[in-house]
Amino acid sequence: MKICVCIKQVPATTEVKFDPETNTLVREGVDSQINPFDVYALEEAVRVKERLQKEGEEATVTVLTMGPPQAEQALREAISLGADDAVLLSDRAFRGADTWATSYALAQALRKLQPDLVFCGMQAIDGDTGQVGPGIAVHLDYAQATYVAKIEALDKRKITVRRLVEQGYEVCAVRLPVVMTVVKEINEPRTPSLRGKMNAKKARIPVWKAADIEAPEEKLGLQGSPTQVVKVFSPPHREGGEKWTGEPEELADKLASLLKELEVV
Amino acid sequence: MDYFFTEEQQMMREVAREIAEKRIRPVAAEYDESGEFPWPIVEAIAEADLFRVFIPEEYEGMDLGTPVTNMCIVTEELSKACGGIALAFAATGLGTMPLLVAASDEQKKRWLPRIAAGTLAAFALTEANAGSDAGSVQTRAVLDGDHWVINGTKQWITNGGEAEIYTVFCVTDPSKGARGVSTIVVEKGTPGFSFGKKEDKLGIRASATRELVFQDCRVPKENLLGRPGTGFINAMKTFDLSRPGVAAQAVGIAQGALDLAVKYSRERHQFGQPISGFQGLRWMLADMATKVEAARALVYAVARWIDSGQAKRTTTYSAMSKCFAADVAMEVTTNAVQIFGGYGYMKEYPIEKYMRDAKITQIYEGTNQIQRDEIGRGLIAAAAAGE
Known part of the structure; x- marks a missing residue:
């Protein structure tokens, strides 16, 4: 079974800064990490692989990311955590991609890799959109299962997963190939192993450009992105509300007229 | 300070450090209280390949020719977070040493790959x-x-x-x-x-x-x-190899306590300033840090010398590393409790545990009195032999 994991390198901080000119994240001088949700995706992929191998089946985990050349570091870290190999999508043509163009590029790369299972984190901690995973599934016309909290069963044709939904859990069976996004309750990620670190150091990580994934430039990067970021700003801090004091009846009248005024009732 | 570890040894240190910080530190107090055996952590140590670092490659290990140094590196890192949990690892090393010094190839094939994969010894x-x-x-x-x-x-x-x-x-x-x-x-x-x-x-x-x-x-x-x-010779040869490991455990415990003491000294305010602002306290920290570094330098010097295969009078130097580092650990952890003052005496704070954990390093694998006896005998024997 071929398993792929899509990861993103994100700033290793919660204090993100924006460039007001370009409306993009300032990444210079900030340490990077694998998006924490993607670490759960990777761990689950590696666990599935190990389980299959124990049963005598062949299984490999390939990690994929789109990013600048330094994103290779995140891929090496993924190998130290149990992935077998990795592919870096890096090309000027990919720059400025929104979630649509990003998921298109990743989907094109996955077409080449032909996976049975694709794992993604539920969202990235910098963009927080949660759109790339589902986007990949749509581009590839694969089934999708988002917010997966547990894999209940897996065979060669289908996977049964428990999804975290607003009301609780939903168990569904999905045919392969499938794109899954995972939530953090799915597992407890391991720390790197010594052999993993040595493999990570030795690994040759191919870099695929736009031409390698047969993606026309107009569908990539800023050009291929329907999203236009008008403005990025930090939301203002909530200020304390109004405080009324008085007799209950008087206050009730006051509240009722305010609600009417606001057209709430 | 940089001890110029090989790239692989640095990887071992990083792997061990991550387990210490992410897996051991959060639960160290809990296991200390319950006395339960830390199986989930032992499994994590095994999955991270750390039991391989003192076992030769032909028996599914990854010692890369420097088992004693590797053993010390991993033991030190794990011990910074908990000297007790680290011992599940280090004592397996000790239990394995007789196999390394005396077992036949067939015997090694029988047991070492299992230990490399995480079976405890x-x-x-x-x-x-x-x-x-x-x-x-x-x-x-x-x-x-x-x-x-x-x-x-x-x-x-x-x-x-x-x-x-x-x-x-x-x-x-x-x-x-x-x-x-x-x-x-x-x-x-x-x-x-x-x-x-x-x-x-x-x-x-x-x-x-x-x-x-x-x-x-x-x-x-x-x-x-x-x-x-x-058997008695096997035991003595084992101790020559394993005592730097106890010394590394002592260095790890001492460093762990020192780190906490430095941090606390900057947070705790008295007389309108952090207590790190008092010279008397800084001098205490200075002596603690100097002794820990001296102990570490001795431990890795001895470990490397043993790994080189060129070591002579190994017992003497192995004993020196264990004896010195253990005494340093006891002194440094006691002073770390002193820096925490009344809070340090309370089990609610993590520091008293380091003092309790340090004590055993002066006792096991030969009391420090036995170590001094070994060192003294070694000196006399060397002099008698005209070395």
């Missing part, structure tokens, strides 16, 4: 009446056909009950004293091999310490390591 020498005087063990092994029949009781065995593979020192020829002792491997589950009570200890409480009880326990003849009568 234990070293069983001490008895109620054979502590520092290790040559006077009484556990008896008698050959009966193709089997050794073992009777006797081992005391205070680290990893006892949890380990699968035990290197047990038994008398095979009572007429020869220390030269009548042999090393026999006994596996858990062998009929006639059982465990006594788990000891309730001052420190290293996450480590399991038990009696091993042998009652007509029959093990195959092939489980004897080396020749009969070489």
